[in-house]
Amino acid sequence: MPENHDGGVRPAAVTARGWGWRHAGRSKPAVHALDLDIRPGERVLLLGPSGAGKSTLLHALAGVLGDSDADDAGTSDRDDADESGELLIDGAPPRSRRGRAGLMQQDPETQVVLSRLGDDVAFGAENLSVPRDEIWRRVHEALDDVGLSHLPLNHPTSALSGGQKQRLALAGILAMRPGLLLLDEPTANLDPEGVLEVRDAVGRCLDKTGATLVVVEHRVAAWKDLVDRIVVLQPGSAADGAVLIDGTPDEVLEQARGMLTAAGVWVPGYVPETRRRSGAALTPPSGHNAGQLLLAAETLAVSRERPRRRGFRSVPPEPVLRDVTAQVRAGEALTVTGPNGAGKSTFALTLAGLLPPVAGKVSATVELSAGAGIDPYQWRAEQLIARIGTVFQEPEHQFVTGRVLDELQFGPRHLGHGEERVDELLERLRLTHLVDANPYTLSGGEKRRLSVATVLAAHPQVLVLDEPTFGQDANTWAELASFLSELLDAGTAVVSVTHDEEFTQVLGGTELRLGSGGRLEPRPAEPTSEQAAT
Amino acid sequence: MRDALTLAGNRAVLTRANPLAKFAAVFLITLVLALSIDWMSASVALVCELLVFPLAGLTFSLLWQRGWPLILAAAVGGWSTSILSADSGRILLDVGLWSMSEGSLQLGLGFLLRGLAIALPAVLLMSCTDPTDLADALAQKARLPHRFVLGTLAAMRLVGLMAEEWQTIGMARRARGVGSRGNPWQRMRATLGQSFGLLVQAIRRATRLAVTMEARGFGGASRTWARPSTYSVLDVWVVLGGVLIAGGAVAAALWAGTWNMVWLEGS
Numbered sequence: 001m002p003e004n005h006d007g008g009v010r011p012a013a014v015t016a017r018g019w020g021w022r023h024a025g026r027s028k029p030a031v032h033a034l035d036l037d038i039r040p041g042e043r044v045l046l047l048g049p050s051g052a053g054k055s056t057l058l059h060a061l062a063g064v065l066g067d068s069d070a071d072d073a074g075t076s077d078r079d080d081a082d083e084s085g086e087l088l089i090d091g092a093p094p095r096s097r098r099g100r101a102g103l104m105q106q107d108p109e110t111q112v113v114l115s116r117l118g119d120d121v122a123f124g125a126e127n128l129s130v131p132r133d134e135i136w137r138r139v140h141e142a143l144d145d146v147g148l149s150h151l152p153l154n155h156p157t158s159a160l161s162g163g164q165k166q167r168l169a170l171a172g173i174l175a176m177r178p179g180l181l182l183l184d185e186p187t188a189n190l191d192p193e194g195v196l197e198v199r200d201a202v203g204r205c206l207d208k209t210g211a212t213l214v215v216v217e218h219r220v221a222a223w224k225d226l227v228d229r230i231v232v233l234q235p236g237s238a239a240d241g242a243v244l245i246d247g248t249p250d251e252v253l254e255q256a257r258g259m260l261t262a263a264g265v266w267v268p269g270y271v272p273e274t275r276r277r278s279g280a281a282l283t284p285p286s287g288h289n290a291g292q293l294l295l296a297a298e299t300l301a302v303s304r305e306r307p308r309r310r311g312f313r314s315v316p317p318e319p320v321l322r323d324v325t326a327q328v329r330a331g332e333a334l335t336v337t338g339p340n341g342a343g344k345s346t347f348a349l350t351l352a353g354l355l356p357p358v359a360g361k362v363s364a365t366v367e368l369s370a371g372a373g374i375d376p377y378q379w380r381a382e383q384l385i386a387r388i389g390t391v392f393q394e395p396e397h398q399f400v401t402g403r404v405l406d407e408l409q410f411g412p413r414h415l416g417h418g419e420e421r422v423d424e425l426l427e428r429l430r431l432t433h434l435v436d437a438n439p440y441t442l443s444g445g446e447k448r449r450l451s452v453a454t455v456l457a458a459h460p461q462v463l464v465l466d467e468p469t470f471g472q473d474a475n476t477w478a479e480l481a482s483f484l485s486e487l488l489d490a491g492t493a494v495v496s497v498t499h500d501e502e503f504t505q506v507l508g509g510t511e512l513r514l515g516s517g518g519r520l521e522p523r524p525a526e527p528t529s530e531q532a533a534t
Numbered sequence: 535m536r537d538a539l540t541l542a543g544n545r546a547v548l549t550r551a552n553p554l555a556k557f558a559a560v561f562l563i564t565l566v567l568a569l570s571i572d573w574m575s576a577s578v579a580l581v582c583e584l585l586v587f588p589l590a591g592l593t594f595s596l597l598w599q600r601g602w603p604l605i606l607a608a609a610v611g612g613w614s615t616s617i618l619s620a621d622s623g624r625i626l627l628d629v630g631l632w633s634m635s636e637g638s639l640q641l642g643l644g645f646l647l648r649g650l651a652i653a654l655p656a657v658l659l660m661s662c663t664d665p666t667d668l669a670d671a672l673a674q675k676a677r678l679p680h681r682f683v684l685g686t687l688a689a690m691r692l693v694g695l696m697a698e699e700w701q702t703i704g705m706a707r708r709a710r711g712v713g714s715r716g717n718p719w720q721r722m723r724a725t726l727g728q729s730f731g732l733l734v735q736a737i738r739r740a741t742r743l744a745v746t747m748e749a750r751g752f753g754g755a756s757r758t759w760a761r762p763s764t765y766s767v768l769d770v771w772v773v774l775g776g777v778l779i780a781g782g783a784v785a786a787a788l789w790a791g792t793w794n795m796v797w798l799e800g801s
Contacts, residue, residue, distance in 0.1 A: 107739075173750070354708055382713070394706075455709065
């Protein structure tokens with residue numbers, strides 16, 4: 001039974017002694033020989049390369065490890081999984097401590113359970129058999145703490161932004177009065193404002209309740225000042241213990257800066273080295289027509305919705321964005337920026353011939369269309385991929401086979417040419433050792449690299465990317481940025497939708513800032529003097 | 535909390551009734567109409583239903599927007615019955631194979647009205663019942679297992695998400711060169727592939743949602759309810775209304791001599 005009916009929060013202590021976990025069907029353990037003590041009220045940031053078992057540890061502490069596995073595509077069976085040593089919350093196994101720990105995961109959509117704001121916050125408290133009056137008292141308090149009290153209790157949860165959904169999840173957790181907050185990359189899927197919103201809400205709640213915090217997050221800068229300890233884990237395959245470094249944020253970041261950046265952690269103040277543009281726009285390599293207009297949007301209005309039927313009438317959808325004019329040119333980058341909900345992705349998908357325009361038009365020039373017609377939306381799929389390649393935000397949406405190699409050969413096979421490029425892409429994007437793997441089982445960074453490679457295998461002249469750097473570690477980020485700058489130099493046009501300032505900086509070119517009337521703001525590429533120096 | 539707006543601002547009286555009471559009323563009406571194909575019982579029920587409409591916060595234009603497929607289906611059913619059923623009485627229309635007589639017209643009209651009278655209560659029920667309230671009532675009043683009811687409710691929220699996901703996957707696959715256009719065979723294959731993609735995503739989302747729910751303590755033997763599902767005087771009126779409409783329809787049909795039990799039809 002829950003022990004916290006009185007409403008007070010007692011911070012929880014975490015103890016791990018030689019704890020290890022091997023997922024079902026895996027030969028190597030996700031976590032091996034973990035020794036860790038977290039005092040009540042301590043705030044810990046967990047770092048480490050992907051595969052270091054950070055999520056596994058959080059799931060174990062939340063008492064949800066074993067029966068369902070959020071991170072693996074394969075089904076896991078509790079009987080086959082293997083646990084060793086002990087992991088305790090306040091001296092007892094997490095499973096027996098229902099409600100002592102609250103877990104927030106990465107995907108905002110799956111952090112919401114019910115369709116009305118107040119009901120969703122109440123859900124956890126209901127499950128802990130908290131009396132009704134107390135539940136509503138907690139709901140109001142929790143919503144106040146996370147800064148959502150201005151919304152009515154029956155506000156539809158589907159109408160919330162990503163950052164608001166994560167804050168709602170936090171409120172739902174707070175209403176359970178947990179002594180331990182577990183945050184598994186809570187801000188990886190959010191735009192910069194959303195990150196701060198959630199980070200600040202977490203900070204306020206911790207200050208108020210004094211609960212223990214364990215957070216996993218790649219972007220250290222946002223969380224560094226909120227935590228008082230950083231623990232760096234290493235993969236379970238490592239022979240010695242699971243904890244690599246343990247100390248205060250300043251100590252760890254100073255001592256292990258090199259190691260952390262090598263592991264792809266976003267250490268504050270560190271922008272990974274990337275290849276610089278060679279200045280293709282100024283001196284195009286022979287054979288490429290840099291600056292050549294390929295694709296143009298004219299007074300474009302976009303929407304994801306199709307015309308709706310109302311009785312016999314067909315009603316065109318209300319555009320999320322209208323009157324956008326933009327040009328896509330060979331060897332030049334176009335970066336689409338703007339606040340959440342401005343219609344950036346919808347615009348990019350319309351430009352890429354995947355959505356029909358609501359008004360205005362998208363037209364391909366002869367150089368791009370090569371006889372396929374002027375409107376990309378009317379092209380057949382094979383015609384489209386050889387001309388405009390689109391990389392979606394979620395790589396899994398684009399996987400069409402069960403093997404990395406098949407995935408890469410899929411485009412060229414359909415086109416009947418270009419298979420020779422596959423090996424080069426495998427090599428270039430470091431996927432060679434994974435050719436036989438199932439795409440769904442790759443890590444986040446590997447999936448991203450694969451999704452870019454598969455689209456490029458069809459050799460499109462225009463590449464459209466939707467938030468390519470979302471949730472990526474610094475290494476994948478740098479690789480991606482360098483690779484794209486190479487493509488630009490080779491004459492490919494790159495259109496990217498992004499919130500990422502540094503990424504925009506690396507690619508240079510033109511910035512299309514949406515949500516402000518679709519105006520174009522030319523942004524100078526890297527300073528010419530530096531280009532000359534490299 | 536209780537007089538909160540449900541279903542996008544619908545504040546009508548019937549939104550406050552217990553979903554189970556509404557369900558009972560709709561069930562009674564549907565049952566009676568299923569028993570007999572005659573225009574009298576159907577039109578009495580239909581007229582009564584239309585009178586109740588404002589109480590559910592519905593207007594005719596809203597009804598048409600939400601229920602037009604059902605209305606159309608009822609109309610087509612009535613039309614085809616009237617031209618295809620065995621003729622009796624005076625022939626009104628004769629175009630080769632198709633003929634319409636007084637008897638068949640009456641039967642067709644009965645069909646049309648009955649279709650409408652059965653469809654409308656369902657539309658009405660959906661327009662003034664919040665799924666969360668329905669789940670509360672099913673778990674607390676009908677005593678269905680709460681794990682099952684709440685699990686279904688949470689899964690239903692994902693269905694809307696899946697509709698968006700379907701569109702996104704369709705576009706993502708086109709961007710990989712999988713065409714959804716072409717001959718029927720190609721289209722079917724594309725749809726199958728897209729379905730598989732959706733299935734994978736649905737399982738992922740459902741798994742993560744299950745983790746979220748479990749981490750919030752879901753799955754225990756007992757729980758409390760933040761929203762009590764209660765019966766009120768209004769619910770008595772709702773059920774009574776259902777009884778009156780159903781009873782009135784039967785009485786009117788018997789009085790007019792049109793009562794026509796389905797299984798006795800044709801005899």
